Amino acid sequence: MLIHHGYEKLDNIENFADAFVRPLHIPFPVTMSYMAAFSEIFGSWLLITGLGTRLGALAILGTVSFGIYHAIMTSGFNIYLLELLVVYWGGAACITLNGGGMFSIDHLIREKFLTNNRPEEPPRHLEGLDKLSQRESPWEGNECKHST
Secondary structure, eight states, rough: HHHHHHHHHHHHHHHHHHIGGGGGGGGGHHHHHHHHHHHHHHHHHHHHHHHHHHHHHHHHHHHHHHHHHHHHHHHOOOOOHHHHHHHHHHHHHHHHOSSSSSSHHHHHHHHHHTTTTTTOOOOOHHHHHHHHHSSSSSSSSOOOOOOO
């Protein structure tokens, strides 16, 4: 979705600068408009590919933050304008803080470089299973005796 918005900005960059950037009195409005468009396009591609996910999410987070600021300054706290922006902001903030996850190229690169430098260890999330498997079952060996 943000890729489409980035290409719309590039389609008529002067119009975007006049409508959204200049009212906020941000210096170099055309340059900042290009930065917003490219952060939406390239940031989205970074998220899609999973390569540089935190950088892409940070670029989107910055652009959406300015979008929220613009919406509040021009329309006040209009929930209908802010709703989608806040969803984008929350998603970008989560990815910025947590990274791309196990299915990202970033994770594969991290695993490749970290596993070469340290000995093989069992996964931590399986540590408790060893202890549980060594415990005696409360149901084995105990015969249920009913008094009749």
